Amino acid sequence: MFKHIKADLPASLVVFFVALPLCLGIALASGAPLFSGIIAGIIGGIVVGAISGSSIGVSGPAAGLAVVVLTAISDLGSYELFLVAVVIAGVLQVIMGFLKAGVIGYFFPSSVIKGMLSAIGIIIFLKQIPLALGYEEGETPFAFFETTGFDLYRSLSNMVTSIDPGVVLITAISLVILLVWDKVLVKKSKFFKLVPGPLVAVLVGIIYQLILSGSDSPFEITGNNLVSVPVPDNFGDFLSQFTFPDFTQMGNTQVYIVAITIAIVASLETLLSVEATDKLDPHKRVTPTNRELVAQGVGNTMSGLVGGLPITQVIVRSTANVMNGGRTKLSAIIHGFFLLFSVLLIAEYLNLIPLGVLAAVLLIIGWKLANPGQFVTMKKLGKSQFIPFVVTVVAIVATDLLVGILLGLAVGIITILINSYKNSHFLNIEDKSNGVHRIKMELAEEVTFLNKAAIQRELYALPENTYLILDVTKTKALDLDVLEILDDFSVTAEERNINVKLISQRGEVENPHSYREFFGVNVFEGA
CATH class of the missing domain: 3.30.750.24 (STAS domain)
Known part of the structure; x- marks a missing residue:
């Protein structure tokens, strides 16, 4: 298990720094306690990572479920009752795994999966722009994470007049560090291969904040442009942040409707992410999908029992893992421990990290996923591959992940029917x-x-x-x-x-x- 720890440990650090703000942002967008996102990230890393058969997949709270969670909490009337639905959803996923429902993921054509990856890359890139510019929409820039379609482009146009020079500066510094580290320094010495560029960027960001904090300089970074992790005063305060499900209302039929919805959506998103992540794996390993559903089900059951959000395998963290050299599941597990130790021991120091640094990491990941060369390659493969690919990309960027995938699948099926006719x-x-x-x-x-x-x-x-x-x-x-x-x-x-x-x-x-x-x-x- 520790054979590739020299590759897994640096990758897990990068995944940790990517996962931390996403866990908080998704919890906020879901209308749930901030700590619930951290809980889901910890369990997704340690528990799901240990049970899963995926070598490079990383699990945690998913942005695609945020709207479902937000609506469910409102409909059920309390977060404690919503947690009951999460527990039941986990049990349903375990049953689906034993019934071998994981085969569903193999019915999505390669062109649609590649289109999903490119679309996610575009969305990741676009959604880092507010963090990179220091733009605050509403109470927090995390609100921008759930913006899609026309609203996304309208929000981008509004940012021109709301630029924070300090955030822009640290984002630019981070991008230079990451690009020079990746393109130049790693080729010069083994030392630069062992130390991940994103970790250096984060440390530079913390030093920047320590120097300029309280200086009243126009380049000082404040408020919502910094990571915000709950800081417990003691271990008892840490334990008080956990919420537990209210099983006294197990007879509420609405709970089961929410549970079934979560189980279906979370399972589909997981299977699509598994398919996409396997394509990114340089060693081309194949994840056992039925085992993955069981792992996700166990993770969701545990997350619901201690107050966490629903969990899926997530493409952003999985991609960060692959692109930073992660080799085995140990990377996902260690990132879960990093999340746990960070909120226990160093939460106050994490709150010194400018979000612009994390935006720089994700800008590069988004660019690599949405590589324009992929569009050229797909066009050369012919219309039967290119058309479903483009439709999937456009539909996901304009609407959401599931709608885009289904539209791409529909076009792929129509293409097959036309070819069969001919x-x-x-x-x-x-x-x-x-x-x-x-x-x-x-x-x-x-x-x-x-x-x-x-x-x-x-x-x-x-x-x-x-x-x-x-x-x-x-x-x-x-x-x-x-x-x-x-x-x-x-x-x-x-x-x-x-x-x-x-x-x-x-x-x-x-x-x-x-x-x-x-x-x-x-x-x-x-x-």
């Missing part, structure tokens, strides 16, 4: 002499009801006095719907002086009157 058969005009059209039609290996319209159109477009050679020797599956079309055509063919020669692995026959009788069954296996 590829049902092959026509070859062999001879037109003596007023007789000699035409060969070769059916594809698998012909289903999806192909019947194309085959019917082709058959009934044949001119009179045609000699048709119908070759089904390569066909392995032939649907009843197509056989019925052929039987109907045999009547029309006789009236229009069209002679048909059927060639199959069963032999050859001239002008068959019943294709169903010839093949014997509605779906035959070309013997």
Whole structure:
């Protein structure tokens, strides 16, 4: 387990610094206690990380569930009752894992998953802009995390007049450190490979804040532009931040509706993240999805029992893990311990970290995910790959993750249907002499009801006095719907002086009157 700790430990530090503000921001956006996000991050790292079969996936509270959580807490009337729903949702996920529901993730095409990654990269990049500029919308810049679509672009345009020079400066310094560290210094010495650039950027940010704090300088960073972690006075104060579920209202049907909703949405987001993370893995390991659902279920049950938010595997933290050299699940586990120790021991020092530093880390991650070269690569693969990819990207950026994924999937299915329609058969005009059209039609290996319209159109477009050679020797599956079309055509063919020669692995026959009788069954296996 500790074989790759030299790679996992630095990666876990970066994931920790990325996860900390996200845990707080998602809790805030969910209308839940701030500490609930930290709890979910700790359990997602330690518990889910230990049970999961994913080598590089990182779990914690997910932004995609924030709206669901916010609505559920309001509908149920108390956070304690909402926690009951989280516990039940976890149990449902464990059951789904044992029922092998994890296979659902494999039904999403590669073009849609790649589109999801690029879209998430774009969103990550855009949503760091307020943190990088020091823009505060409402009470906190975290409110911007849940902004999507038209509101996202409108908020971006409003930021031009609300720039904090101190935040811009530390963001620029952090970007320079990260880029120079990654592009230049790591190639110069092993020391720079062992020490992660983001950790150096964070330390520089803390030093910057210590120097300028209370100086009344225009470059001083204050208020909501700093990390804000609850600081307990003692261990008892720390324990008082935990909230426990109210099981006295287990009979409330609304609790079960919320639980089912959380279980479905969290499971789908996890499976999509697993699919995407596996594609990012340089070692191309495959995560066992059923085991992942069980791990997430156990994590959600425990999180609900001690006052945490719902948990999913999350692409932002997983991507940070991969791109900073994480090799095994130890990285995710250690990041969970870092979250635990940070709120226990060094919370006051974490509150010195400017959010601009963390924005710089995520700006680079977002750029790498949304690499423009990916669009060029997908375009070269053809329309069947490029169109679902682009639709997924645009839909996710304009709406949200689940809507975008479903739209991309729908376009992918339509593309498959169109290709299936086109590829049902092959026509070859062999001879037109003596007023007789000699035409060969070769059916594809698998012909289903999806192909019947194309085959019917082709058959009934044949001119009179045609000699048709119908070759089904390569066909392995032939649907009843197509056989019925052929039987109907045999009547029309006789009236229009069209002679048909059927060639199959069963032999050859001239002008068959019943294709169903010839093949014997509605779906035959070309013997």
